[in-house]
Amino acid sequence: MNAIFLIIVLAAFLTAAWRQFRHEPVEGEPTPMEALSSGMIESAGGAVELAIGLVGVMALFLGLMKVAEAGGLLTILAKLIRPLMVRLFPSVPGDHPAMGAMILNFSANALGLGNAATPFGIRAMQELDKLNPHKGTATNAMALFLAINTSSITLLPTGVIALRAAAGSVAPAAILPTTLFATLCATAAAITAAYTYQRFFPVSPMAPVYSAADATPEAGDSQAAPEQAEDDELPKESGQAYPLWVSLLALTAVVGLIPLTIFYGTAIAPWIIPGLMVGFLLFGVARRVRIYEQFVEGAKDGFQVALRIIPYLVAILVAVGMLRSSGALEAMVGWLGQFTMQLGMPAEALPMALLRPLSGSGAYGVMASIINDPAVGPDSYTGLLVSTLQGSTETTFYVLAVYFGAIQVRRVRHTLLAALTADLVGIAAAVFICVRLFGTG
Numbered sequence: 001m002n003a004i005f006l007i008i009v010l011a012a013f014l015t016a017a018w019r020q021f022r023h024e025p026v027e028g029e030p031t032p033m034e035a036l037s038s039g040m041i042e043s044a045g046g047a048v049e050l051a052i053g054l055v056g057v058m059a060l061f062l063g064l065m066k067v068a069e070a071g072g073l074l075t076i077l078a079k080l081i082r083p084l085m086v087r088l089f090p091s092v093p094g095d096h097p098a099m100g101a102m103i104l105n106f107s108a109n110a111l112g113l114g115n116a117a118t119p120f121g122i123r124a125m126q127e128l129d130k131l132n133p134h135k136g137t138a139t140n141a142m143a144l145f146l147a148i149n150t151s152s153i154t155l156l157p158t159g160v161i162a163l164r165a166a167a168g169s170v171a172p173a174a175i176l177p178t179t180l181f182a183t184l185c186a187t188a189a190a191i192t193a194a195y196t197y198q199r200f201f202p203v204s205p206m207a208p209v210y211s212a213a214d215a216t217p218e219a220g221d222s223q224a225a226p227e228q229a230e231d232d233e234l235p236k237e238s239g240q241a242y243p244l245w246v247s248l249l250a251l252t253a254v255v256g257l258i259p260l261t262i263f264y265g266t267a268i269a270p271w272i273i274p275g276l277m278v279g280f281l282l283f284g285v286a287r288r289v290r291i292y293e294q295f296v297e298g299a300k301d302g303f304q305v306a307l308r309i310i311p312y313l314v315a316i317l318v319a320v321g322m323l324r325s326s327g328a329l330e331a332m333v334g335w336l337g338q339f340t341m342q343l344g345m346p347a348e349a350l351p352m353a354l355l356r357p358l359s360g361s362g363a364y365g366v367m368a369s370i371i372n373d374p375a376v377g378p379d380s381y382t383g384l385l386v387s388t389l390q391g392s393t394e395t396t397f398y399v400l401a402v403y404f405g406a407i408q409v410r411r412v413r414h415t416l417l418a419a420l421t422a423d424l425v426g427i428a429a430a431v432f433i434c435v436r437l438f439g440t441g
Contacts, residue, residue, distance in 0.1 A: 005319055012036065012322035019327055032327065039325025040318050047317040051310040059299035061119040064280040065104065066298025069097065071287035073280075080242055080250050088191070089141050091131065098127035102145055109152035121149055121399075122406045129407040134203055136410055143415040144194040146403060150394040151186035151422035154179050157391030160367075164387055167371045169378035175387045181433045182392035186426030193421040197414035316401040320358045329354060344431045345385075348376065352386045357396040357423050363389075381438050388430045393423055 019032035030038065082094040085103070092098050101124035108117035124145060132139050157179050164172035284291040323329050332354065345353065348370055356363040367386045371378035378387065396419045404412060 005315060008319040008323055011328050012319070012326040015328040015331065016322075016326040036322060036325050039321045043318045043321025044314050046321075047314040048310055051307065055303055055307070059303050060277075062123065062301050063295035063297075063299035064277060065101070065120060065123055066294045066301075067284040067289055067291050068104070068280050069100070069298075070289045070294045071284045073100065073283055080247060082242075083244065083247055089144065091139070091141050092128065096127065096131070098124050098131065098141075101127055105149060106152055109149065110154055117149075117152075118402065121145075121403055125403045125407050129409070136408060137203055138404065138409050138411060138413045138415050139203075140194070140198050142404075142409070143198065143413060143418060144191065146400060146415050147190035147194045147418040147422055148187055149403075150396045150399055150419040151183060151190040151426055152394070153187050154183045154391055160387050160391040164371060164378045164383075167368075167378040167383075169371075169383075171379060174379070175384060175391055178384070178388040178430060178433045178437060179391040182388060182426050182430040185429035186392065186422045189425035190418060190422035193418040194414065197418050197421075201413040203413070311405070316397050320397070323358070324355075344435045345427075346382050348382050349386050349389070352389050353393075353427050356389060356393045357420065358398075363395070381434065384438050385430065385434045388434055389427065392430055393426045394419075396420060396423055 013036070016032045016036040023031055025031065082099070085092075085099055086094050089099070089102075101120055105117050105120035105124055108120055125142065128139065128142050128145065129135070131141070157175065160175060160179075161172045164175070281291050281295075284294065329351065352363055352367055352370070367390045370376050370386050371383045376382050378384075396416070400412060400416060400419065404410075404415075
């Protein structure tokens, strides 16, 4: 992150400086350096506003998470898909709270609930850090989790569907199959990349042995085989997985949701967040949890975490703001657009693809302006493509800054490279499926 941060800032500064020397003053218009300065200040303020805005959402969902944890939901979920998760994350014990938190994060992302997924993801990182023998350095499990997180399979991109409907789309849910295809490809690429790149980013082989309250060796650090990790003795009450047929039945039910989201996505979307709250609280009641006290306890953690990530957000969002204000991003789009047009990526959609890994709000603004443009519209090829990109890719730098910032990890190892690989595959898959289904005309 140190090198990426410096490169972005230097590129923005040098571009603004070059434009400043060639600039001819126009009354009432800021000079390039003035625009760069204003962009920096606005981005810093926006970062703090964003973090403050996250406080309520974090408190809400971490409160619900605490209720679920107290009722044993995380253990149930972890046992349900343990056969898959222990193979993906061999260094994380099947009964560890990190498993349940990762599952909830993936589930929230699948339903397009980005705000709900963030607290679950931060909780997962905090639990994974308890298994980390090298504090301040990302483990293989963290890198894989974040790579999957930034490319997570999406069944229902609720926010994008709502925006398309508001823009007057006659088929706001038309992006469901394209989003699902793109995220499936991106997730497969994320897993492959994380496992491939970890060989080139080793850490010290020292690792402690796991106990019920301590840590396990990291997969790449201890060289333990997945089969060995799966057979390690775990606490009797929660370490064993459900029978395979139960897991397969649950997986079939999830797959069955795909056509449901395609045909009834817009009708389901408004029910998701209220349904999560009611469902979690009723689950807690059924498990005899003191839901109010547990909710408040979890909400306290959400407040503290949201404030802790402010410095990390300021750093990355100021860098991105400089890139936009300096004109460097615009110049890059102008140069690349002539090539990407031949591959099915119109020049109008290119800023969206470039901004999405850097700035969620910037990409959202680009998408909104495109689909609300009468000359383009939400149901044109370009409108459908940018909608798919918004629903199937993630703000990678934001995610890494927030999640690693929450646990004070500075050495991210191969995490960024794996996540960007998934982003690139996701963009390519989105272009491919949109061309196949909608054409470029």
